[in-house]
Amino acid sequence: VEIRSCDLYGSGTYGIGLERTSRFVMENSVIHDCTYGLATIAGSTDVSFSDTTFSDTGEYQLIEIRASDGVTWTDCAFENNWGSSLFSADGESRRITLVRCSFTGNKVDELCNDDGAIDIEDAKYSKNSFASKR
Numbered sequence: 001v002e003i004r005s006c007d008l009y010g011s012g013t014y015g016i017g018l019e020r021t022s023r024f025v026m027e028n029s030v031i032h033d034c035t036y037g038l039a040t041i042a043g044s045t046d047v048s049f050s051d052t053t054f055s056d057t058g059e060y061q062l063i064e065i066r067a068s069d070g071v072t073w074t075d076c077a078f079e080n081n082w083g084s085s086l087f088s089a090d091g092e093s094r095r096i097t098l099v100r101c102s103f104t105g106n107k108v109d110e111l112c113n114d115d116g117a118i119d120i121e122d123a124k125y126s127k128n129s130f131a132s133k134r
Contacts, residue, residue, distance in 0.1 A: 001025070009033055015057065018044045025050075032056045038081070042066040050074040058082030061113065067092040074099045082107040086130070089117035097121070103128050 003026045008015050015031035018024055021044040028050075031038055034057040041047055041063070047070065054063075054076065062083050065071055067090065078086060078101065086108050089096055096117060102124040103111070111130045112118050125132040 002027075004028055006030075007032075010035070014038065014040050015054070016040075018042065018047060020044060022046055024048065026052055028052065030055070036060055037062045037064065037083070040064045040066075041068050041071055044068045045070050047071040048074070049076055051076070053077040053079060055079040055081065058107075061085050061088035062108070063087050065089040065093045065096060065117075068096075069094045071095070072097045072099070073101050076101045078103045078106055080105045084108065085110045085113050087112040087118060089114055093117065098123060102126070103132075106130065 001024045006029045008031045010033040013036045015034040015038045017040045019042045024047045026049045030053045032055040036059040038054045038057050058081050060083050062081050086106060098120045100122045104126045106128045108130055
């Protein structure tokens with residue numbers, strides 16, 4: 001599945017939901033103004049988000065990752081979200097990576113429910129309520 005240059009506005013409870021999905025790609029898109037969260041990813045492999053903005057959404061854990069392997073965000077922006085945590089990953093998930101992403105104005109208690117669950121490289125942080133991971 002490939003999604004390119006789309007604006008997902010208020011797409012229901014969660015902006016995007018992936019279950020048992022393989023080789024998913026989302027590029028140059030926006031997910032915003034969702035009711036509870038930005039994404040749920042369960043039982044999926046090789047999931048990739050790039051040049052995508054995740055914004056103005058809040059309530060609970062904004063991006064939930066369960067039993068998934070190889071989930072990557074590259075050059076993405078996370079802006080003006082609120083909730084308990086931006087990311088939530090369970091112990092069955094592997095290779096969750098964020099590369100050159102920016103975090104601006106997010107009002108969440110924590111970046112991730114488990115600091116060791118995600119790898120973050122070259123991130124930029126500004127005006128968030130959580131302490132930056134690095």
